[in-house]
Amino acid sequence: MDEESLLKSADVARLLRVHPKQIYRLMARGLPAHRVGGEWRFSRDEVLAWSGAPNPARGAAQPAAVAPPPLLAANGDLVVEVLLARLLAEGKPPVGLVPSDRGRALDGLAAGRFLLAGFHGEVPPSHAGKARLARIHLVTRDVGLAFRRGARVRSIADLARRRVGLRPPTAGIRAHFDRALGEARTTLAKLRVRATVFESHRDAVCAVVRGDVDAALATAAWAERVGLSLLPLAREPYDLLLHAEHLGTPACVGVCEVSQGRAFRSALEKIAGYDAARAGEIRYER
Numbered sequence: 001m002d003e004e005s006l007l008k009s010a011d012v013a014r015l016l017r018v019h020p021k022q023i024y025r026l027m028a029r030g031l032p033a034h035r036v037g038g039e040w041r042f043s044r045d046e047v048l049a050w051s052g053a054p055n056p057a058r059g060a061a062q063p064a065a066v067a068p069p070p071l072l073a074a075n076g077d078l079v080v081e082v083l084l085a086r087l088l089a090e091g092k093p094p095v096g097l098v099p100s101d102r103g104r105a106l107d108g109l110a111a112g113r114f115l116l117a118g119f120h121g122e123v124p125p126s127h128a129g130k131a132r133l134a135r136i137h138l139v140t141r142d143v144g145l146a147f148r149r150g151a152r153v154r155s156i157a158d159l160a161r162r163r164v165g166l167r168p169p170t171a172g173i174r175a176h177f178d179r180a181l182g183e184a185r186t187t188l189a190k191l192r193v194r195a196t197v198f199e200s201h202r203d204a205v206c207a208v209v210r211g212d213v214d215a216a217l218a219t220a221a222w223a224e225r226v227g228l229s230l231l232p233l234a235r236e237p238y239d240l241l242l243h244a245e246h247l248g249t250p251a252c253v254g255v256c257e258v259s260q261g262r263a264f265r266s267a268l269e270k271i272a273g274y275d276a277a278r279a280g281e282i283r284y285e286r
Contacts, residue, residue: 006034006041015044016051017248019256022282029283051132051244051284067115070251072240073098073105074118075171076200078221079139079238079274082267083258090261092254099200103170109241115251120238121172126285134247135239137281138259142273143173144233146205146223147215153231156184160191165204165216168197173217176234220273230273239283247282256280 012031013020027033032046072095074080080097087095098105098114105117110128116136124135145164147153167174181187188195196213198204204216205226215231223230246252258264260280268276 005044006036007044007047009040009042012042012047014248015047017245018282019248019253021260022247022256025281029281067246067249068112069096069115070094070249071096071098071114072116072118073100073108073114074116074240075099075101075105076202077118077141077219077238078225078271079141079268079276080118082264082271083138083255086258086261086264086267087254090254090258090263092258093250095251095255101168101171101199103168106241109243115246115249116240116242116255118238119172119241120236121175121234124239124241124285128243132244133241133285134244135241135283135285136252136255136259137237137239137278137283138276139238139268139279140235140275141238142220142230142232142235143176143218144220144223145177145215145231146208146218146228147231148208149227149229151214151229153215153229155231156180156186157191159193159215161193162214163194163196163212164188165207165213166195166197167204167217168199171217172236173201173219173233176236177217180233221271224272244284256282 009023010020012023030050032050033040033042070093074097076099084095084097100108102119102121105114108114109117119135125133127133145153152158198207198216201218201222204218205222205228207213208216208228209226220230242252265276265279268274
């Protein structure tokens, strides 16, 4: 391999349209690199093959992609609220929030309506059509059934004949609940659950506080925020999905810088059910 043809980290950052700070994190995720003396160098072909991006040297030049508006489609998790507040506090390009569950967020991302989409609960997709996807990790979070303190909810069986707040079938947390029902070898019909569907974690926990339902699917963070207990169902990563080619946009660079910052992690350390130790990592699915 010709050492003179190898790229420096700043060259790779421009090639992948990411902030230079991201290169060493990408190396930890498998970005091919070669040690030359005391520095790292990169092969252009290897970098493009790893990222899934087209190589202009091997075909016709590709027109520059037009980035979607700086909108984040997500379900209103508290980590998203903290992120958006820190963007404003640190003078980064603002990002608008579009309330949406996981399924609708992914559809909007694929259609080019959103720049970022909240994702959790399952293995993330590696592509949207032919476009390579990347994800910015925010937290690992606890999710489960929120209920009033003192109520007896120790297992799925305790939901029998109760009023339960659910999320839409396309919501990530619903998959955990359905899996828990299967492991308990029961169904909502067998338990005679009176179900109500809520569009967000906020709406779900507020319904429990008002007494409209006896328990509801929500994050540990939201349960703690309104003074509820939680029956844990799962621990899952919460990431922001985006097209890899948009990592270098001002809005995405701002999100990366804030999510890697100490102020963001410190704010999350005060919220129940969050682990932000690896916040800001950029990840790819193969």
